[in-house]
Amino acid sequence: MxxxxxxxxxxxxxxxxxxxxxxxxxxxxxxxxxxxxxxxxxxxxxxxxxxxxxxxxxxxxxxxxxxxxxxxxxxxxxxxxxxxxxxxxxxxxxxxxxxxxxxxxxxxxxxxxxxxxxxxxxxxxxxxxxxxxxxxxxxxxxxxxxxxxIDERMPLDLAALLGCAVATGIGSARTVAQIARGEHVAVIGCGGVGLNVCQGASLAGAATVIAIDRSDAKLELARTRFGATHTINSDREDAAAAVRALTDGGVDHAFEAVGLTPLVSLALDLTVRGGTVWAVGVFGDTAEIRIPAGHLHAGKGVHGVRAGSLVPSRDIPALVQAYLDGRLExxxxxxxxxxxxxxxxxxxxxxxxxxxxxxxxx
Ligand SMILES: [Zn+2]
Ligand SMILES: [Zn+2]
Missing domain, CATH: 3.90.180.10 (Medium-chain alcohol dehydrogenases, catalytic domain)
Known part of the structure; x- marks a missing residue:
């Protein structure tokens, strides 16, 4: 072959x-x-x-x-x-x-x-x-x-995407972070995984889903097709100030979906007291993250995420059904x-x- x-x-x-x-x-x-x-x-x-x-x-x-x-x-x-x-x-x-x-x-x-x-x-x-x-x-x-x-009605080309980007993104939002209805969410990085974190947050009923990226094209996609309620181009805007203003003090969940350690610090700055940063991106083998201790005193946490804690036999058929029902982009x-x-x-x-x-x- x-x-x-x-x-x-x-x-x-x-x-x-x-x-x-x-x-x-x-x-x-x-x-x-x-x-x-x-x-x-x-x-x-x-x-x-x-x-x-x-x-x-x-x-x-x-x-x-x-x-x-x-x-x-x-x-x-x-x-x-x-x-x-x-x-x-x-x-x-x-x-x-x-x-x-x-x-x-x-x-x-x-x-x-x-x-x-x-x-x-x-x-x-x-x-x-x-x-x-x-x-x-x-x-x-x-x-x-x-x-x-999977159900044979599922188009096989789109089914391929369920194996990584979609499973990781949706799983991070729902299985790992367990976003609740009415919560505020920010997602840093709108590639395949980040867009699906937005989609998962939207499906979970988040009140605010703020997509942050440096590409206007990706932000447009996040807003028009993946459930983001607001977008911030971090090249042009102070993301932390904008997020705090939009959410009365910061988000409950901030997702880092790129894999760059400075963005974990940014995620902490976006987060409200008691909120959580979810590190979804894949970091280099030798990367280290420094956390100003004041964030811990503010009750914030940083949590690692592995493959959206996917359970394939449970989650893949559910994603297929969501697509067939018209609920999954x-x-x-x-x-x-x-x-x-x-x-x-x-x-x-x-x-x-x-x-x-x-x-x-x-
Ligand atoms: Zn992948
Ligand atoms: Zn095992």
């Missing part, structure tokens, strides 16, 4: 013929890829900010159809339409048993050992799977926990749909960042 390979950081991806393992393990499935979204964390690997073994196939929000299932796989069958999600879990560790698969402590159990035939290879050499998925490929060999069966997230051969054009668009996502369709 064909896959887009990254052989070293800073290079273009190259589309090559790659072998998938002929035999599945009992706990694996083989999925024919329908669509895969291009996400910023893929770009981190291409740019070398996150270091991983090479060659690697990137791509971690995908959809497809199950074409083969191992003997121990339950919950999905051949022919099922599935969302492929990076929350891959062992099912038996303490956090999995507590119903929190996003916090799984034993991801090795979901991968093949070094003594086993690799899932992907090129001329006898292992090709690595980014986030255990490797979605920039015509076929994926996956641990069964990576896939969730997905189409406005999509910019271009491109074939695998044009993936480097999509990567270039990701770097310039317009807010809309490019989807590779197969």
């Amino acid at each position: 064909r896959a887009a390979l990254l052989t070293s950081p800073g290079q273009d991806l190259t589309v090559r013929e790659v072998q998938t393992a002929a035999n599945l393990r009992a706990d694996e499935v083989r999925v024919r890829t329908a669509a895969v979204g291009l996400c910023h964390s893929d770009l981190h690997v291409i740019d070398g900010l996150v270091q991983r073994p090479m060659p690697v196939v990137l791509g971690h929000e995908a959809s497809g159809v199950v074409v083969e299932a191992g003997s121990a796989v339950e919950g999905v069958r051949v022919g099922d339409h599935v969302v492929v999600c990076f929350v891959v879990s062992c099912g038996v560790c303490r956090m999995c048993r507590a119903g929190r698969p996003a916090m799984c402590q034993d991801r090795e159990a979901t991968m093949r050992g070094t003594d086993e035939e690799p899932r992907l290879s090129l001329a006898g050499r292992e090709v690595h799977q980014w986030t255990n998925i490797a979605g920039y490929a015509e076929e994926m060999v996956l641990h069964h926990s990576a896939v969730t069966a 997905l189409e406005a997230l999509v910019g271009e749909r491109i074939p695998l051969d044009r993936i480097n054009e999509g990567i270039a668009d990701l770097r310039t960042g317009t807010g809309a996502r490019t989807i590779v369709v197969f």
